[in-house]
Amino acid sequence: MFARLPGYKNLLAWQEGSDLSFLISEAVKHFGSGYYRLIDQLRGASISATANIGEGYCSASVGNYIRYCLTARGSLGELGSYIQDCERIGLIKGEELAKTVELYADDTFLISLISLNFLRLCNVKYP
Structure with a gap:
């Protein structure tokens, strides 16, 4: 059913995200109950x-679209910090870590490309 949705679902950045x-969501299933806050932060940032x-994409103006893309980029930055924390404490490792980092890097690149x-x-300077 959702496969028929047009627009933003065709964006590679949305698909990778x-x-x-x-x-x-799959990775955090094996985290212990002591990591409930980290689980919530990881899920929240990725979503x-x-x-x-x-x-x-669905907003009424290009300015809003840019703002939302930059917000998505910020959420990915937050997610990257949490992924690194998970790696350091051994919650995500091996192939799961490699795939997570690969998708994270790809999506960060794509959303940065769209934003910039x-x-x-629009001739807007951005650092």
Whole structure:
């Protein structure tokens, strides 16, 4: 049913983000109950990134789209910090870590590309 949705679902950044969000949801299933806050933060950041891509795409203006893409980029930055924490304490490792980092890097690159290209198109300077 959802395969028929147009628009933002065709964006590679949204697709990669959706895959990353699913991978995070699977990875946290084996975390102990003492990590409930970290689990919530990981899920929230991964879901937020994808949701902001969709929300920005459906917004009424290019300015809003750029803002939502930059928010998604920020959520991915937050997620990257949590992924590194998980690696350091041994919660995500091996092939699972490699796939998570790969998807994270790909999605961060894609959403940065979208954001910066739109900013350039609108002649907006961004550090």
